[in-house]
Amino acid sequence: MSETLVSVQDMKVHFPIKRGVFFDRTVGHVYAVDGVDLEIKRGETYGLVGESGCGKSTLGRAMLRLNEPTDGKMIFDGQDFSTLKGEELRKMRRRIQMVFQDPLSSLDPRQSVESILVEGLRAHDLDEGKESTAKRLRELLTAVGLPTSALRKYPHEFSGGQRQRIGIARALALNPDLIVADEPVSALDVSVQAQVVNLLEELQEKFGLTYLVIAHDLAVVKHISDRVGVMYLGGLVEEATSEDLYEEPLHPYTRALLSAIPVPDPEVEDRRERILLAGDLPSPANPPTGCRFHTRCPWRQATKCDTERPALRELKPGHKVACHYAEQIRSGEIQPHEVKPILVEEGDGLSPDVPLVGPASVTEALNP
Amino acid sequence: MALLEVRDLSVVFQRKGEAPFHAVDGVSFDVEPGQTVGLVGESGCGKSVTSLAIMGLLPKRGAKVTGSVTYDGTDLLKLSDKQMRDKRGSELGMVFQDPLSSLNPVVPIGLQVTEVLERHRGLARKEAMIEAKDLLDKVGIPDPNRRLKEYPHQLSGGMRQRALIAIALACRPKLLIADEPTTALDVTIQAQILSLMKELVQDLGTALVMITHDLGVVAGLCDEVNVLYGGKVVEKAMRHRLFAEPRHPYTHGLLASIPRLDAPRGEKLTPIKGSVADNIPWTSACAFAPRCPNALDVCRSVTPAEEDQLGRLLRCHNPVVPGTPAAEEVPV
Numbered sequence: 001m002s003e004t005l006v007s008v009q010d011m012k013v014h015f016p017i018k019r020g021v022f023f024d025r026t027v028g029h030v031y032a033v034d035g036v037d038l039e040i041k042r043g044e045t046y047g048l049v050g051e052s053g054c055g056k057s058t059l060g061r062a063m064l065r066l067n068e069p070t071d072g073k074m075i076f077d078g079q080d081f082s083t084l085k086g087e088e089l090r091k092m093r094r095r096i097q098m099v100f101q102d103p104l105s106s107l108d109p110r111q112s113v114e115s116i117l118v119e120g121l122r123a124h125d126l127d128e129g130k131e132s133t134a135k136r137l138r139e140l141l142t143a144v145g146l147p148t149s150a151l152r153k154y155p156h157e158f159s160g161g162q163r164q165r166i167g168i169a170r171a172l173a174l175n176p177d178l179i180v181a182d183e184p185v186s187a188l189d190v191s192v193q194a195q196v197v198n199l200l201e202e203l204q205e206k207f208g209l210t211y212l213v214i215a216h217d218l219a220v221v222k223h224i225s226d227r228v229g230v231m232y233l234g235g236l237v238e239e240a241t242s243e244d245l246y247e248e249p250l251h252p253y254t255r256a257l258l259s260a261i262p263v264p265d266p267e268v269e270d271r272r273e274r275i276l277l278a279g280d281l282p283s284p285a286n287p288p289t290g291c292r293f294h295t296r297c298p299w300r301q302a303t304k305c306d307t308e309r310p311a312l313r314e315l316k317p318g319h320k321v322a323c324h325y326a327e328q329i330r331s332g333e334i335q336p337h338e339v340k341p342i343l344v345e346e347g348d349g350l351s352p353d354v355p356l357v358g359p360a361s362v363t364e365a366l367n368p
Numbered sequence: 369m370a371l372l373e374v375r376d377l378s379v380v381f382q383r384k385g386e387a388p389f390h391a392v393d394g395v396s397f398d399v400e401p402g403q404t405v406g407l408v409g410e411s412g413c414g415k416s417v418t419s420l421a422i423m424g425l426l427p428k429r430g431a432k433v434t435g436s437v438t439y440d441g442t443d444l445l446k447l448s449d450k451q452m453r454d455k456r457g458s459e460l461g462m463v464f465q466d467p468l469s470s471l472n473p474v475v476p477i478g479l480q481v482t483e484v485l486e487r488h489r490g491l492a493r494k495e496a497m498i499e500a501k502d503l504l505d506k507v508g509i510p511d512p513n514r515r516l517k518e519y520p521h522q523l524s525g526g527m528r529q530r531a532l533i534a535i536a537l538a539c540r541p542k543l544l545i546a547d548e549p550t551t552a553l554d555v556t557i558q559a560q561i562l563s564l565m566k567e568l569v570q571d572l573g574t575a576l577v578m579i580t581h582d583l584g585v586v587a588g589l590c591d592e593v594n595v596l597y598g599g600k601v602v603e604k605a606m607r608h609r610l611f612a613e614p615r616h617p618y619t620h621g622l623l624a625s626i627p628r629l630d631a632p633r634g635e636k637l638t639p640i641k642g643s644v645a646d647n648i649p650w651t652s653a654c655a656f657a658p659r660c661p662n663a664l665d666v667c668r669s670v671t672p673a674e675e676d677q678l679g680r681l682l683r684c685h686n687p688v689v690p691g692t693p694a695a696e697e698v699p700v
Contacts, residue, residue, distance in 0.1 A: 051554035051555065051556065051557075052554055159643045159644075159645050160643070161643055162643075189410040189411055189581070189643070189644070190410065190581065190583075190622060190625055190626055191410060191621060191622060191625050191639060191640035191643075191659075192639070192640075192643055193625065193639075194624075194625035194626070194627075194637040194638070194639030194640075195639040195641075197627065197637055197639075198636065198637055198639060201636075216554065216555070218555070218629065219626070219627045219628060219629045220627050222627070222629060222633075223627035223631070223633075223637070224627075242633060243633050246629060246630075256556055257555060257556060258629065259559070260555045260556045260558065260559035261555050261584070261629055262558075262562075262582065262584025262585050262587065262588050263584055263587065263588075263628060263629055263630060264583035264584045264586075264587045264611065264623060264626055264628065265587055265611055265628075265630075266587045266588070266607045266608050266611050266612075267608070267611075267612075268587075268630065269584075269587045269588035270588075274559055274563065276556075276559055276560055276563060277556045277559075277560070279510070280524045280526055280527065280557070281524075281554075340510075341508070341510045
């Protein structure tokens with residue numbers, strides 16, 4: 001259980017912002033993931049939460065190398081996954097599978113369920129004759145709770161929850177060690193959502209899987225994860241076991257996030273205190289200096305916060321936080337204060353000091 | 369008399385050569401000034417169609433609306449298009465789910481706010497602009513003077529929703545219908561918008577109809593809750609009673625299937641089996657029967673009637689007895 005399966009070291013993904021027709025000039029970067037370290041142990045579920053635009057999906061994709069990371073390493077089961085090439089990379093991918101958010105757009109509408117499931121088996125030479133493959137497919141469908149008659153059907157013939165089950169069966173087909181699930185339940189209705197959450201838990205017990213679950217719903221993540229990492233603007237701000245995180249959130253952002261989630265119980269709702277964050281998420285193309293959260297932080301202090309980026313440090317065993325003043329906030333020495341919302345620039349989010357010279361389109365280039 | 373009285377509202381969609389579809393089937397509820405009434409249910413339960421029917425926004429062809437919607441003494445369903453246009457925006461406000469597609473992308477925000485003021489209150493452009501600035505300020509948009517000149521795409525999701533609320537509130541409507549106003553937003557932004565709406569209801573005494581699929585939002589905001597399933601209200605009660613003692617198996621199942629933040633770890637969720645696709649028509653059965661853990665034979669042969677149980681309306685043959693756990697779930 002304590003053996004480390006995945007270790008991500010200083011992972012960075014920067015997307016260039018390009019301008020111009022004749023010369024692809026890079027005028028800036030979107031700092032989607034900016035230096036993330038994390039470890040996932042074998043057999044555990046690691047939950048990654050954050051709001052839209054915080055880089056959680058990009059991090060998941062970069063780990064699988066669906067987006068090439070700009071910098072950083074991912075060590076998978078003792079091997080450096082980030083330097084593998086060609087055939088070696090392809091073979092390694094069998095062991096890391098992904099479940100996507102939207103089950104309809106991640107399944108080929110023109111492939112039957114059988115062909116979807118067999119495709120992976122063939123690609124990795126696990127297709128050993130008709131009979132054993134047929135047996136394997138039946139096993140898979142039983143495991144995810146679909147009838148065997150589903151094999152000849154096409155994705156559009158299923159409901160949302162069933163489609164997500166097909167997506168999970170596809171990931172399971174190759175006997176992976178790690179499954180990265182990117183928002184596996186957010187497209188589903190609540191009653192169906194619980195079915196899929198339970199299924200994921202059952203499968204983990206049965207096959208000893210390791211999960212990385214990426215979601216924006218902290219309640220779902222808390223329910224299925226052993227450990228949770230909270231992301232804000234491309235960096236991890238807090239990491240703890242799910243009970244610990246809920247019992248004693250140490251980072252101001254986590255506190256605000258937890259207090260914002262509605263609980264379906266009027267008694268609780270009437271009593272609880274909300275920490276309302278001012279304004280919006282700043283643009284990841286032009287992130288704030290120092291602590292990324294300082295522009296919205298109700299506990300912000302005059303020094304350090306806007307100049308020095310806090311590193312993730314262990315405050316108590318197994319509970320890491322990236323905040324300069326975590327101890328003082330914990331002891332109540334620093335009290336929250338009012339924050340004025342700051343205008344957030346939408347659009348391309350370029351910093352104003354980058355001059356926009358040169359043509360931006362063909363017409364502009366031809367008629368200067 | 370209540371500000372809004374919806375009685376036996378039904379919407380039937382009919383297409384040539386196809387069986388008619390009962391999207392909303394005899395829904396009734398009242399809204400008092402300053403009160404918040406919630407309509408909750410999963411996708412396809414008819415909650416959005418109900419709101420569109422009240423506002424008279426359903427197409428005349430293909431959608432048959434029956435029943436009555438009495439607002440302040442007049443039946444909205446009997447008004448002409450012109451009369452309805454005078455009501456919408458001035459007395460009845462609506463906030464939609466997706467703020468980007470409900471704002472005009474080629475018109476600046478300021479013009480979209482002043483449009484309402486000019487149309488309904490007859491203000492001149494200049495006065496309207498000053499008023500619009502105050503409105504944006506009130507809904508918490510920083511630097512309103514600049515925002516007035518900007519286009520919807522230049523605003524973030526939360527700011528767009530605020531602009532939409534500002535438009536809906538421009539003429540101080542007595543009734544505001546919010547259709548999933550926070551579904552497209554992040555939780556921290558959702559908390560901002562919900563507290564804003566709560567404030568507005570308290571300050572202006574607006575009656576609010578809140579349509580959502582999120583029971584958590586309902587628990588914090590609504591006074592009375594209507595749970596819809598397959599176009600009918602299956603349970604209606606004040607929020608404290610509904611959440612403390614859900615009696616309908618569907619309400620009970622919904623609450624048991626939501627992972628709660630304050631639940632101890634390791635507690636299993638109890639999902640409702642099947643999906644909405646398994647519904648059977650209400651005509652001679654309970655639509656929920658195929659998914660219901662409490663279903664009896666009578667559930668599949670007789671439509672349950674609405675029963676009043678001391679301030680709680682319930683439509684079920686075999687309701688959940690308070691204090692007992694849900695029936696054992698069979699995996700599908």
